[in-house]
Amino acid sequence: MKKLLAVMFFAGSVVLFSSLTARADGAGEALFKKKMCFACHGAGKMGGDLATSKLDKAAMDKFLKDPKAANPKSAMPAFKGTEEERAALVDYVMGLRK
Numbered sequence: 001m002k003k004l005l006a007v008m009f010f011a012g013s014v015v016l017f018s019s020l021t022a023r024a025d026g027a028g029e030a031l032f033k034k035k036m037c038f039a040c041h042g043a044g045k046m047g048g049d050l051a052t053s054k055l056d057k058a059a060m061d062k063f064l065k066d067p068k069a070a071n072p073k074s075a076m077p078a079f080k081g082t083e084e085e086r087a088a089l090v091d092y093v094m095g096l097r098k
């Protein structure tokens with residue numbers, strides 16, 4: 001009986017863990033779609049392919065918060081969302097690099 005409980009506990013943790021990591025991985029991508037980033041970013045689009053960006057995490061976070069601080073003529077709208085959402089987005093965009 002003890003053994004069975006241990007197995008069940010283990011299986012439950014695996015399911016829980018994979019659903020948590022799936023959420024963490026998917027959040028940035030979902031925001032990228034929801035906030036219409038893809039409308040301007042991609043090969044051949046006005047904002048360019050973000051996989052070629054050279055910004056580091058901190059610079060990208062700052063840029064998303066206020067693109068006009070980096071480039072007064074920036075055509076990019078500031079990202080409106082929570083710190084957490086912005087961090088997820090930065091992680092997702094950084095992950096596009098090869």
Ligand code: HEC
Nearest residue numbers: 035036037040046047053054055060067071074075076079
């Ligand atoms: C209306 C078009 C538009 C939208 C929507 C947009 N961007 Fe941009 N983005 C641009 C343009 C144009 C640039 C090029 C630099 C500039 O104009 O400031 C840029 C630059 C960037 C950069 C800097 C790249 C670099 O290396 O210099 C990042 C990162 C970025 N965008 C991420 C995003 C994310 C994430 C979203 C969604 C929240 C988004 N953008 C939405 C137009 C857009």
